[in-house]
Amino acid sequence: MAADRTTTPARERLLEAADRLFYARGIAATGVDAVLQLAGASPATLYAHFAGKDGLVAAYLERRHHRWRATWDAVLAGAEDPVDRLLSVLDALVLFRRQEGATRGCAFLAAAAELPAADHPARAWIEADTTLLHHRLHELALASGADDPRALVAELVLVYDGTLAAYARGAPDPVPAARELARHAIRRHSVTGSA
Structure with a gap:
């Protein structure tokens, strides 16, 4: 996913990361930090697009x-x-x-x-x-x-x-x-x- 960070919009990267992690690990077991890390996004970006988890x-x-x-x-x-x-x-x-x-x-x-x-x-x-x-x-x-x-x-x-x-x-x-x-x-x- 790192190669896509320059071309894929942050919102899409967050959704892609959430999709992979929430489905594989479960929603409750997946913290926001894991999604942010996989997406290469900041907490501010997450809150700007989704207002939270x-x-x-x-x-x-x-x-x-x-x-x-x-x-x-x-x-x-x-x-x-x-x-x-x-x-x-x-x-x-x-x-x-x-x-x-x-x-x-x-x-x-x-x-x-x-x-x-x-x-x-x-x-x-x-x-x-x-x-x-x-x-x-x-x-x-x-x-x-x-x-x-x-x-x-x-x-x-x-x-x-x-x-x-x-x-x-x-x-x-x-x-x-x-x-x-x-x-x-x-x-x-x-x-x-x-x-």
């Missing part, structure tokens, strides 16, 4: 949310079959992990566990991630002709969250089993097309 955490999750959404959008754009569109959340997860070099579970689930206070500025991005997941799957379930879209979404979210938990526990690739469970749920809810 809470603001930096919120910006880190916002940035991650936009990257995750863009990845899912791209995968969804290539899926035409209703079943494939519902399974796109798992396909996007595989692609996102590969693009990001992610080795742990979900940054949003980890943040939700570490930041229980409802008034923490990062909670808005934890909620945005949850809303995206539920609303998009609901739209896809409706479009698929599911007999009970809400029940199908609830089951798919459990499969998705379970997949992320398996990653966090270091399980070998949980996606094949997750896809089979998701396909079973989709079949039971009478989705149009072959599962």
Whole structure:
């Protein structure tokens, strides 16, 4: 990162450092000094851009949310079959992990566990991630002709969250089993097309 200090704006360096450290070590376990050192930035720069660690955490999750959404959008754009569109959340997860070099579970689930206070500025991005997941799957379930879209979404979210938990526990690739469970749920809810 030192070579980038002259060309990369300080705000981006701080976000990149926060992304690496908060995801790898956890938010609570990562002090501001570690982020500043990795970014090659001063405390004054951090406070000028983010007003402190809470603001930096919120910006880190916002940035991650936009990257995750863009990845899912791209995968969804290539899926035409209703079943494939519902399974796109798992396909996007595989692609996102590969693009990001992610080795742990979900940054949003980890943040939700570490930041229980409802008034923490990062909670808005934890909620945005949850809303995206539920609303998009609901739209896809409706479009698929599911007999009970809400029940199908609830089951798919459990499969998705379970997949992320398996990653966090270091399980070998949980996606094949997750896809089979998701396909079973989709079949039971009478989705149009072959599962």
